[in-house]
Amino acid sequence: MSAPRTRSDKVSDINLQEEFKAIREGMASMQAALELQLDKKVDTLRDTMMKLAHDNMESMKKQMEKITKEIRESLDVEVGVLSARMDAIELKIEKNKTSKKLRFDPDVSIIVSGLSSVNNEDATEKVRELLAAGLRCDPMPELVAVERLRPRGPGPGIIKVEFRTVEEKVAALRLKHLLRENRSFERVYIRSAKSHADRLIELNFRTLLRELPTVGKDFYITGRMMKRSPVDADAYSKNK
Incomplete structure (x- = not known):
């Protein structure tokens, strides 16, 4: 059989329970404090990240605007140079046309x-x-x-x-x-x-018609081939 508990043992148990309760309350308080601190740090970290993202976005936007502006200015210069060259070429072509007219x-x-x-x-x-x-x-x-x-x-x-x-x-x-x-x-x-080429073509046609013994007398050239009237055809044959 176990020995009967004394008054001092009972007091000791009460003290241990109170101490345990105090420890448990302290741990709960510490946990609440830690959670609060963690929430604050998370909020702070989130705000910091959002600020960094915003700053980076603004920085990237400004950088893109700068690059776009530089590209546009460069293109404007190139287009201006090409336009000037084209104008110069067109002027030369026009002068050549005028001089060779x-x-x-x-x-x-x-x-x-x-x-x-x-x-x-x-x-x-x-x-x-x-x-x-x-x-x-x-x-x-x-x-x-x-x-x-x-x-x-x-x-x-x-x-x-x-x-x-x-x-x-x-x-x-x-x-x-x-x-x-x-x-x-x-x-x-x-x-x-008539141009020189047209004159040569007409001359060749006239020569060809003169060499045709039967039908050559029936046609003549006036820029295009025309058929003679029977009277004109007979006169042409007599005078040939």
């Missing part, structure tokens, strides 16, 4: 044949007279250049006439039928000027 460009020029000539004549004035009295041009077209060529036979040499625009040339050609109504110009003929 054909005199009596077929697109704006006509050929006048049969217009009488005199010594020391003013070919430009004679053409103006032809346009005014023979073709009755109104308004009078602007003449860029006029040149009479040396005659290749007994008749007067042909005259090359360059107008300012295609429209002026076409307007003059449309009035050529009026020359037959004026006795001073009834033997004058005008036609559109």
Whole structure:
């Protein structure tokens, strides 16, 4: 059997219980304090991280804006340089076109044949007279250049006439039928000027037609191949 508990033993147990309770309360208080401190540190760390992230974002944004600005300025400079080079090239091309522009460009020029000539004549004035009295041009077209060529036979040499625009040339050609109504110009003929290549093609066609024994007499060239009337075909055969 165990020995009976004394008063001193009971007091000791009470003291131990109170001490244990105090220790437990102290641990609970310490745990609460630690949790509070931990929460504060977590909040502080979170705020710090968010501030760092925000600062980094602002820094990255400023850096990107700086880089973008530098790239844009560099591109502006390159584009400016390229534009200047292109302008210079276009100017050179335009100058070359101007310097190499054909005199009596077929697109704006006509050929006048049969217009009488005199010594020391003013070919430009004679053409103006032809346009005014023979073709009755109104308004009078602007003449860029006029040149009479040396005659290749007994008749007067042909005259090359360059107008300012295609429209002026076409307007003059449309009035050529009026020359037959004026006795001073009834033997004058005008036609559109041709390029060197077109003249060679026409010459080759004429040569080919002359060499065709049966059908050659039935056609002639006026810029395009035309069929002769039977009477003209017979006359052509007799005079060949």
